[in-house]
Structures are given as C-alpha cells and as structure tokens.
Amino acid sequence: MSGNSNVGTASVYEAGDQRNSKDSENQPDRFHEGKQNSHLAQDSKDERSIANKLAREGKRENEPEELDEETILRNKDATLPARSHGNEPSKGAKIDQQLREEEEEELRRKGKK
Template sequence: MSSNVGGSGVYEAGDQRNYKQSEVNEADRYKEGKENSHKANDPKDERSIANKLARESKRENEPEPEKDTETMQSKKDATLPARSHGNEPSKGAKIDQELKDEEEAELKKKGKN
C-alpha cells in the first residue's frame, strides 16, 4: 500500500545520515560534546583522570569571564538596570535598594565604612 498524503520529503529520513568511516575517524572527539555537559565534581562522570587534569590545566590558563554590565550595575544600585532600559524598577528592587542604603548609612554612622 502506498499513501498519497504529503510529499515524499515527509517520509524521507533526512536527519539520519550515514557517515563514511574516514569522516568518523577525522572528527575531533574531545570537542564533540555540548558546552557545560560535564560538571567538574560529578561523581558519576566517567571521564578519565587524564582528561580531567587536561581540562583543569586549560581552565587555569583561561581568563575569568567578564561580569555582565547589568550585573555590575545591580551591585551598585538595584534599580539602575531597569532604569537604564527605560522601565520603572520593580518593588523588590526598590526595597533592596532601600535596605542597602539603610545598611550603608548605619555602617557610616558606626564608622566602619
């Protein structure tokens, strides 16, 4: 029996590919996986100790990722990121900023800052 529903492309497995053995052998196996698919301290991770050591040595040489500008702004003023986008800050951000201001004022009053 054959179906007359839809085009032939519907029934073809275009996502399934048969690779040549030469292509499989040339693939860079270490970088094949997805980013952050391995957790560094995962006890069930089956990477070899050599691979873990190689990753840690690479990680030591990498510069630390720069903080996002909005993250830096929110540490200074909790309402600043919303205002920089032209929005009114949320009630929680306003309360956070008030608490931060009160704490800073108290610390200045005590002479610790």
C-alpha cells in the same frame, strides 16, 4: 515472495538520489581534544571521574569570578538594570536599594566605610 507486495513497485524501494555521505567526509573534530565548555560543572549525568571533578574545582577556586554587566549594575544599584532596559523597577528592587542605602549610611556613621 518478496516480489508480491501490494504497496508499490520496486522503484519505490530503490535508493535513487537518497544516498548517505561517506563517514570520512563528515568527521567531527578529534574526540580526545574535546570542545570548550562541553562539560557542565553541576551536571549529574556527567561521566567525569571524581578525581577529575575535584581537580576542576581546585582550579576553579583560583580563578577570579566573572560577572556579567547586569550583575555588576545590580551590585551598585538594585533599580539600575530595570531602568537601563526602560522599565520601572519592581517593588522588591526598590526595597533592596533602600535597604542597601540605609546599611551604607549606618556603616558610614559608625566609621566603617
């Protein structure tokens, strides 16, 4: 019965040039070596053990926090990132900067800074 199809000839079902490559040709890097940044620290579906997660967090506490350039700019002046991109700062950024300046002035007046 296999030859009684009305869909097409047998040549339709032949592989022809549609061949899969051998598994040995496209092997990824070795599994146990892992890849950098392949685990997300807060990923709930990550299957790392609790001990491994605790060990990672222990190492993480000792590492200095890496800040990107925009975060550093935002810590100095809340309106600077927007202005550096050629935009007008938002009302919230202007208020944040005003509050920061008032707090710094108050600390200087009290002799803390």
